[in-house]
Amino acid sequence: MEMIKTAVELLFVLLILTGALLSAVSSVGLIRLPDVYLRSHAAAKSATLGVLCILSGAFLYFAFFLDFVSAKLLLGIVFVFMTSPLSAHLTGRAAYRSGVPLWNRRIQDDLKGALEKEQLKEQAKTDSSSS
Amino acid sequence: MAFQILLNLMIAFLWMFLNNDWTASGFIVGYALGVAVLIVMRRFFGGRLYLGKVWAILKLAGLLLRELVVSSYVVVKAVLRPNLNIRPAILMYHTELKSDWEVAVLITMLCLTPGSVVLEVSKDNRTLYIHAMDITDVEQFDANIRNTFERAILEVTRS
Numbered sequence: 001m002e003m004i005k006t007a008v009e010l011l012f013v014l015l016i017l018t019g020a021l022l023s024a025v026s027s028v029g030l031i032r033l034p035d036v037y038l039r040s041h042a043a044a045k046s047a048t049l050g051v052l053c054i055l056s057g058a059f060l061y062f063a064f065f066l067d068f069v070s071a072k073l074l075l076g077i078v079f080v081f082m083t084s085p086l087s088a089h090l091t092g093r094a095a096y097r098s099g100v101p102l103w104n105r106r107i108q109d110d111l112k113g114a115l116e117k118e119q120l121k122e123q124a125k126t127d128s129s130s131s
Numbered sequence: 132m133a134f135q136i137l138l139n140l141m142i143a144f145l146w147m148f149l150n151n152d153w154t155a156s157g158f159i160v161g162y163a164l165g166v167a168v169l170i171v172m173r174r175f176f177g178g179r180l181y182l183g184k185v186w187a188i189l190k191l192a193g194l195l196l197r198e199l200v201v202s203s204y205v206v207v208k209a210v211l212r213p214n215l216n217i218r219p220a221i222l223m224y225h226t227e228l229k230s231d232w233e234v235a236v237l238i239t240m241l242c243l244t245p246g247s248v249v250l251e252v253s254k255d256n257r258t259l260y261i262h263a264m265d266i267t268d269v270e271q272f273d274a275n276i277r278n279t280f281e282r283a284i285l286e287v288t289r290s
Contacts, residue, residue, distance in 0.1 A: 029210035037262045038219055040248055048243060049203045085242030092250045103219060
């Protein structure tokens with residue numbers, strides 16, 4: 001019985017440790033990667049899995065060993081999952097629209113042409129309305 | 132759909148009244164009985180059972196979790212490698228999903244999985260511009276999204 005308890009506890013410890021390591025690696029990525037867009041991958045993403053691991057590990061530990069089901073931890077996971085993709089999308093969009101350059105080793109950029117076309121259209125619209 | 136859930140809840144409460152058992156376990160037993168009754172009587176409901184939809188949502192969550200782990204591994208590997216040999220690209224992706232709700236779920240899932248961020252959505256909600264971290268094959272990237280996320284989302288929202 002005691003053995004099983006220790007094993008389960010170690011499992012949760014491992015989960016939390018993985019989360020912490022993932023967060024550490026994502027902050028390394030934040031420094032190493034070359035441009036805004038790639039950095040947002042590292043900042044927003046590995047961090048989501050890291051936070052998921054840490055919070056679910058804490059939740060399981062409280063539920064199994066202290067008999068305390070903490071709904072707040074689950075809510076934390078839900079809110080991180082709702083807000084982090086949104087912030088990644090908006091920082092990327094704002095960066096592209098304000099003309100932050102892409103890394104010079106990118107292989108393809110489909111958005112540039114589409115955005116230019118849209119701007120031309122809008123310009124034509126404002127020109128015709130002002131004249 | 133809402134009718135089926137309501138019916139299931141009513142059966143659960145009926146069971147609790149009959150047993151005079153006002154505990155969580157009493158409710159769960161009643162709810163399970165309600166599910167059994169609904170499955171037996173499924174011929175008499177128009178449309179499919181709501182349980183199918185619940186199952187599809189669970190499958191979607193499982194898929195998200197799997198993709199999260201797999202692509203986190205890819206990103207971590209790319210970050211920790213001594214020389215950065217990744218090929219980032221912005222790709223156009225035409226989605227077959229129609230309603231705002233479906234597209235929003237697709238974008239959230241794409242942004243959550245490491246290795247892809249949606250940078251821009253066209254005005255008619257049909258074209259997404261995705262910044263991908265490491266592209267080896269554009270066709271394969273497209274097919275991957277189409278076969279995993281899009282199919283799973285369609286399974287939830289269809290009828």
